[in-house]
Amino acid sequence: MMAPWSCRPPATTVPARRLPTRREGCQTEISRSHDMDFSLTKEQKLFQSTVREFLEKEAPGWLIREWEEQGQYPYDLFQKFAEFGLLGVGLPEEYGGSGGGLTELAIVSEEMAARGQSLVNVFTPTVEFCRQAILGFGNEEQKRHFLPRIVKGECRMAMGLTEPNHGSDLATLETMAYLDGDEYVINGSKIFTTGAHISHYIFLLVRTDKTASPPHRGLSVLLTPTDSSGLTIRTLRKLGGDAVHTCEVSFDNVRVPRSNLLHEEGKGWHIVMAHLDEERILQGAKCTGTTRAAFEYALKYAKEREQFGQPIGKFQAIAHMLADMASDVEICRLLTHYAIWRKENGLPCSKEAAMAKLVTSEAAMRTSHKAVQILGGYGYTMEYEAQRYFRESKFWEIGGGTSQIQRDIIAKRLGL
Ligand SMILES: Cc1cc2nc3c(=O)[nH]c(=O)nc-3n(C[C@H](O)[C@H](O)[C@H](O)COP(=O)(O)OP(=O)(O)OC[C@H]3O[C@@H](n4cnc5c(N)ncnc54)[C@H](O)[C@@H]3O)c2cc1C
Numbered sequence: 001m002m003a004p005w006s007c008r009p010p011a012t013t014v015p016a017r018r019l020p021t022r023r024e025g026c027q028t029e030i031s032r033s034h035d036m037d038f039s040l041t042k043e044q045k046l047f048q049s050t051v052r053e054f055l056e057k058e059a060p061g062w063l064i065r066e067w068e069e070q071g072q073y074p075y076d077l078f079q080k081f082a083e084f085g086l087l088g089v090g091l092p093e094e095y096g097g098s099g100g101g102l103t104e105l106a107i108v109s110e111e112m113a114a115r116g117q118s119l120v121n122v123f124t125p126t127v128e129f130c131r132q133a134i135l136g137f138g139n140e141e142q143k144r145h146f147l148p149r150i151v152k153g154e155c156r157m158a159m160g161l162t163e164p165n166h167g168s169d170l171a172t173l174e175t176m177a178y179l180d181g182d183e184y185v186i187n188g189s190k191i192f193t194t195g196a197h198i199s200h201y202i203f204l205l206v207r208t209d210k211t212a213s214p215p216h217r218g219l220s221v222l223l224t225p226t227d228s229s230g231l232t233i234r235t236l237r238k239l240g241g242d243a244v245h246t247c248e249v250s251f252d253n254v255r256v257p258r259s260n261l262l263h264e265e266g267k268g269w270h271i272v273m274a275h276l277d278e279e280r281i282l283q284g285a286k287c288t289g290t291t292r293a294a295f296e297y298a299l300k301y302a303k304e305r306e307q308f309g310q311p312i313g314k315f316q317a318i319a320h321m322l323a324d325m326a327s328d329v330e331i332c333r334l335l336t337h338y339a340i341w342r343k344e345n346g347l348p349c350s351k352e353a354a355m356a357k358l359v360t361s362e363a364a365m366r367t368s369h370k371a372v373q374i375l376g377g378y379g380y381t382m383e384y385e386a387q388r389y390f391r392e393s394k395f396w397e398i399g400g401g402t403s404q405i406q407r408d409i410i411a412k413r414l415g416l
Contacts, residue, residue, distance in 0.1 A: 036338070036341060037341075038334065038337035038338065038340075038341055040103070040107075044103060044104065044107060047100075047104060047107060048107045048111065051086070051107060051108055051111045052111050054084055055111055055112065055115050055119065056115075058077060058080050059074075059077060059115055059116075059119055061115075061116075061385065064115065064116045064118055064119070067118060067243035068116075068118055068240075068241075068242045068243050071235070071242055071243070071245060072243060073122075073195075073197075073198045073243060073244055073245075074118075074122060074243055075198075077119075077122060078122055078153055078156065079153045081122070081123065081153065082152055082153030083153075085098040086098075086108060086127075087123075087126070087127055087131075087150055087151045087152075087153060088151040089104050089105055089108055089127075090102065090104060090105040090127075090132070091131065091135060091147060091151065092135075095135070095143060095144075095147035095148055095151070096147060096148035096151040096152070097147070097151060098151075101344060102278065102281065102282075102340050102343060102344055103337075103340055103344070105127075105128060105282055105285075106281065106282060106284075106336060106337070106340055107285075108123070109123075109124070109128070109282045109283075109285035109286045109289065110285045110286065110288050110289040110292070111289060112124075112286070112289065113285070113286035113287070113288075113289030113290050113293075113392075114289035114290065114292055114293040115289075115293070116240075116241070116388065116392070117290075117392040117395060118240075118241045118242065118243035118244060120241065120286055121194055121195060121241045121243065121244035122195075122243070122244055124282075124286075125156075125157060125158050125159045125194055125195050125199070126150060126155070126156050126157045126158075126195075126199070127150070128278075128279065128282055129157075129159050129203065129275060129279060130150075130157035130158075130159060130201070130203045131146075131147065131150050131157070132275055132278065133203060133221070133262065133271055133272075133274075133275055134146050134147060134223075134262065135147065136271070136274060136275070137221075137262050137267070137271050137274075138262060138263075141259075142223070142262070146201075146223070155200050155201065156195065156198060156199045156200055156201075157195075157199050157200065157201045157202070157203055157223075158193050158194060158195045158196040158199040158201075158202045158203070158226075158247075159193065159194070159202075159203050160190040160193045160196070160202040160204040160205065160224070160249060161173075161205045161272065162190065162191055162192045162193075163175060163188070163189060163190055163191060164189060164191045164248075168401070168402060168404075168405050170205075170272075171214070171215050171216035171219070171269065172215050173205065173206075173207060173219070174188055174207060175187070175188025175189065175190065175204070175205075175206045175207060175251060176188055176206065176210070177206040177207070177208050177222060177256075178208070179208075179258065180255075182257065182258045183255045183256060183257055183258060184206075184208075184222055184255070184256045184257075184258060184260075184261070185253055185254070185255055186206060186222065186224065186251040186253075186254040186255075186256060187251055187252060187253060187254075188206070188250075188251050189248065189249065189250045189251065190202075190204070190248070190249045190251075191248050191249075192236075192246050192247075192248075192399075193246065193247045193248070193249050194244060194245075194246045194247070195244045195245070195246075195247075196226060196233050196247035196249050197226075197233050197235055197245055197247050198244070199226055200225065200226060200227075201223050201224060201225055201226065202223075202224045202226060202249065203221060203223060203262075204221065204222045204223070204224045205219055205220075205221055205268050205272060206219065206220055206221075206222055206268070207219055207220075208220040208265050208266065208268075209265075209266060212266065216269035217266055217269070218266060219268035219269045219272075220261060220262075220264075220265045220266060220267065220268040221261070221262040221263065221267075221268045221271050221272075222256050222260050222261055222262070223256075223260040223262060224251075224254065224256050224260065225256070225260075228254045228255065228256065229254070229255070230251060230252040230253045230254040230255075231249065231250070231251055231252075231254045232249070232250045232252070233247050233248070233249050233250075234247060234248045234249075234250075235247050236248065238395075239391045239392075239394060239395070240391040240392040240394075240395055241392065241395065276350075276353070276401075277339075277343060277349055277350050277353040278343065278353075279400055280339075280353040280354055280356060280357040280400065280401070280406075281336060281339045281340055281343060281349070281353045281356055281357075283356075283357050283360070283361070283396065283399075283400050284332065284335065284336035284339060284353075284356030284357055284359075284360040285336050286396065287332060287357075287360030287361045287363065287364040287393075287396045288329070288332035288333050288336055288360055290364040290367075290368065290389055290392055290393055290396065291325075291328055291329050291332050291360065291363050291364045291367045291368075292329050292332075293389060294325070294364070294367045294368040294370075294371040294386070294389035294390075294393075295322070295325040295326060295328070295329050295367055295371070297371060297385055297386060297389070298321075298322065298325065298370065298371040298374040298375065298386065299313070299322055299325075299326075301374060301375055302318050302319075302322060302374055305375075312374070318374055321370045321373070322370075322374070324366075324370070325366075325367045325370055325371070328363040328366060328367050329363075329367075331359065331360075331363060332359070332360040332363050332364075335352075335355060335356045335359050335360065336356045336360060338352060338356075339352040339353050339355070339356040350409065350413065351409070351410055351413035354406045354409040354410050354413075355406075355410060357400065357401065357406050358403055358406035358407065358410070360396070361393070361396035361397045361403060362397065362403060364389070364392075364393040364396050365393040365394065365396070365397055367389070367393075368386070368389035368390040368392075368393045369390060369393075371386040371389055371390070372386045372387065372390050374386075
């Protein structure tokens with residue numbers, strides 16, 4: 001399928017730089033001279049504006065509201081993503097992808113989040129997490145089976161990691177799977193599995209070895225069909241992004257073919273960790289989108305709304321809030337693209353990815369909080385969009401690892 005735009009070659013073609021050895025440490029990295037250039041190429045700018053126009057046309061605000069109020073999944077939109085080539089961004093052409101790399105995925109992420117978390121929920125679990133994990137760790141048969149189907153919009157996936165008793169402390173999760181002949185038998189439950197109810201498969205992190213020490217060595221990933229007997233799904237209503245529900249999923253002797261094991265038994269944690277940096281960076285891009293949208297919305301309002309005979313933006317108190325918001329947008333973008341730049345240049349980036357996730361999610365919260373204030377009473381009503389950014393920003397501080405956990409990760413990298 002040809003996308004109606006072109007991406008630069010996949011990031012995987014960028015030669016990875018040699019990482020510093022432990023003895024060389026930070027000093028080597030600092031003394032190396034890197035040209036830091038985060039500017040988008042001409043093609044990437046064109047791609048960005050094309051994606052923005054596409055989303056404005058196919059997912060106007062009133063329609064997103066309708067989907068969310070009715071809790072209605074936009075199947076048509078997912079199909080349009082496929083036709084537009086969005087489901088193949090960041091995937092090599094040999095699997096039906098449209099090429100491009102992390103920067104292109106970040107562009108899509110920012111644009112989707114700027115329009116609303118529901119769009120992110122339609123796109124992210126299948127494309128950014130499950131598809132990338134299969135690309136990285138699937139055997140050739142799994143890649144040939146799943147990847148082209150995802151690109152064509154024929155296969156949706158959800159990410160089943162979190163459990164009722166295991167959120168931040170994921171490594172000790174309890175959902176069990178044991179091998180019985182050529183099938184795994186799964187028992188347990190997952191929570192917050194976004195999109196499970198409309199997905200064909202769940203990327204399921206399970207325990208295959210109860211005795212493993214440390215416990216994360218006993219985890220594996222099973223690509224579990226949602227129509228399996230014994231699998232039940234309950235949807236939960238939430239504060240934002242409700243065109244795609246978040247679900248509780250229970251497994252009662254669910255049988256899955258052994259061939260649905262991703263990579264090897266006991267490698268589940270490794271698979272999840274391998275994608276975490278990328279996931280956090282892309283979440284930075286999404287938070288940039290929310291921050292940008294909240295800022296632009298409030299700026300427009302401040303220029304139009306008049307009190308005491310002048311636009312409220314002329315009052316220093318309001319103008320300074322907007323100055324802070326504009327600064328936050330730039331901080332978000334710079335930190336996210338710095339982390340992308342490190343990843344694409346083969347430099348260690350776990351600390352920077354955690355920083356990007358932490359700083360941008362808190363910037364989104366700050367900015368949307370100010371946006372509500374700038375709109376005054378109207379900001380508190382459901383008639384205006386400011387409340388949307390406020391509700392959605394709260395999720396960014398929780399999903400994909402809370403702010404507290406990101407601070408822990410950064411602190412550990414500081415040797416604390
Ligand atoms: C809308 C939504 C969608 C989601 N989608 C998915 C999905 O698709 N798939 C999926 O697998 N998960 C999903 N999640 C789950 C999400 O990743 C978890 O909610 C998150 O990781 C936190 O886990 P928890 O909710 O169990 O909180 P807990 O881990 O119970 O944490 C509760 C509080 O304690 C704090 N805390 C915990 N441990 C520490 C510590 N060591 N130090 C300091 N503070 C700590 C936390 O920061 C938090 O403030 C989703 C969540 C939401 C809200």
